[in-house]
Amino acid sequence: MSTPTTSTAMDFTPARFCSDTNARTGTLRLTRGTVQTPVFMPVGTHGSVKSMTPHLLKEMGAEIILGNTYHLYLRPGHELIDQLGGLQRFMAWDKPILTDSGGYQVFSLGELCKVHDNGVSFRSHVDGSRHEFTPEIAMAIQGALRSDIAMVFDECLSYPATAEETRRSTDRSIAWAARSKAAHGSHARAGEQALFGIVQGGFDNDLRIYSAQATVEMGFDGYAIGGLSVGEGKELMYGVLDTVVPHLPTASPRYLMGVGTPIDLVEGVARGIDMFDCVMPTRHARTGYLFVGWGRINIKNAVHRDSASPIDDTCGCYTCRHFSRAYLRHLFLSGEILAHQLHTIHNLHRYLTLMAEMREAISAGRFGAFYRQSVQQFQEENHHA
């Protein structure tokens, strides 16, 4: 079904499979470290996972993080990062990094963005300067960043899109994937860097299958599913996973891009996803939304003013072991940046321990029960809310 890739930069071994869902655990060996899957990758946009030292991130169990190619290209520039030894060394994170291709950010942050068959021209959101991204440029930047996993440059379709727009965009992404693979194969660090393809196709099942087949046909080290969590609703998103996953090779890691809430991670794992990234835990932390159970609280609410309770009394994170909601609310309202850090610790802990619980449940042969219980709890919480 898949063309073997030539990369020596990655090895993936699915170890255990759940008997009543598509969940599996595995080990992903990369140039700069080994990752247990399924895994959540905290997002480090500007070369730092916001408010977290690498030391603390590692202590909390993060094994791989995501770097944003678009942001690092604009500031401080990939040449500088290359000159200083690559992104890992630059940010003193000695474990693996996956870089996105910059495509999504070009479309969502770049100004006066123009798509043509060769690539995308845009103006920087930082200083208005003119730039162009093509598959070849995106590969060169990621090569300079020296990430362990690079992503092909794809087009991000706006939602909703017409059938015609979706088909054209899907074809363009496939063409760009082929160019990305060619460019990647010829760059100096190809042997140290795995390359993942991205399945697009919007919310058209046939196009999703067409994209999956074409991408797998080209042959990549892993396969991402892109274009989800764009406002489509959970059922549509889960439906795309159900459609696409059967067309991806069992022996390759599957990565659901930019998703999602805790229950989304559970639903994704149950459908055979191995890797996730999302800004939600770090972004919510900065706005005072803190994960409890399958939902979240807003620490700014007056109800927490006098509360001596931790965010979540079942949570074992540093924040919950030491600080009351009253204290966190006070810090937040006083504009203290320690609030951001303590909130980020809690939210990332929720995500990282949820992944660890799922890996354990799969290994112990009880993920089916874990899944059903999680979905039931989620539904009960939403019913009461």
Next chain:
Amino acid sequence: MSTPTTSTAMDFTPARFCSDTNARTGTLRLTRGTVQTPVFMPVGTHGSVKSMTPHLLKEMGAEIILGNTYHLYLRPGHELIDQLGGLQRFMAWDKPILTDSGGYQVFSLGELCKVHDNGVSFRSHVDGSRHEFTPEIAMAIQGALRSDIAMVFDECLSYPATAEETRRSTDRSIAWAARSKAAHGSHARAGEQALFGIVQGGFDNDLRIYSAQATVEMGFDGYAIGGLSVGEGKELMYGVLDTVVPHLPTASPRYLMGVGTPIDLVEGVARGIDMFDCVMPTRHARTGYLFVGWGRINIKNAVHRDSASPIDDTCGCYTCRHFSRAYLRHLFLSGEILAHQLHTIHNLHRYLTLMAEMREAISAGRFGAFYRQSVQQFQEENHHA
């Protein structure tokens, strides 16, 4: 020379004295822990030393921190902190805390501030609400905060001031100190909380001696020197220390309030000061000024753009062990709050290790040499600069 105090909340033992300066080391035993002197107290204005977790602060060697009465009174309110177990518990800092009296902040931050013999009325800088601080109120707030060391409520003189203003203000501070002592002695937690007097008197030697004698006559657990580092220049400041210290009891800790740069700490210790606090290391961290040698660099400068060097290649802090100037500059310019944290780690490390070096030098009988070398290095750096 001094009236013995009735407090059971503190014990101070000067252990070693330098033979050719007034420096000494000692052990300060407080309700919630023991502090080796001379000591620097990081400032935690809103109940957090900006960007630092208590865990990290302790790991870096901080033994006591300062809390700001004015800020905590306004937000979240001392009653709430009391209800939640006091400031230590509220902020999860299980070592001693010294609280200032709020006087300095009332004068510098409060709006429409009016001084009268009973106290000071002002409007909150947060929401414009009306408030009054008196010696009795300042003691009640610090009692509710449950700090290990409370400070008397004093008047802060503006600089420069006339002879008449200075005399009147000095007398008022002495009267308020007596009221502070009486109020402190009658509050429920007096036995757990030490009380320090504050020597004022501006830049008039006679008034400084008069204030010192009157304050010592009243009898406090320790003696602070206030009203310095207000723009008077280093020689005037050191002159006040030379004038005041001989009038303070050897057996009591001496605290130089709100001072200063690294060389100020050395000059203070040489003159017999045991305790310091200053916002400089934490505030400079947030604006990108980082201590190197006896001076500082501005990490925003373009000269650091490509620099693979740490802030200070002789520094052993977490930041210098892991990150380049180029990375820190990038984080700072990108508005990443991790920059603040990494900068704060470095600057506080400079202050805390400098104090540790001085304690060691005094204990080993070589502080005189340390002092002369430090002053020489400082002068050479300033000569070249």
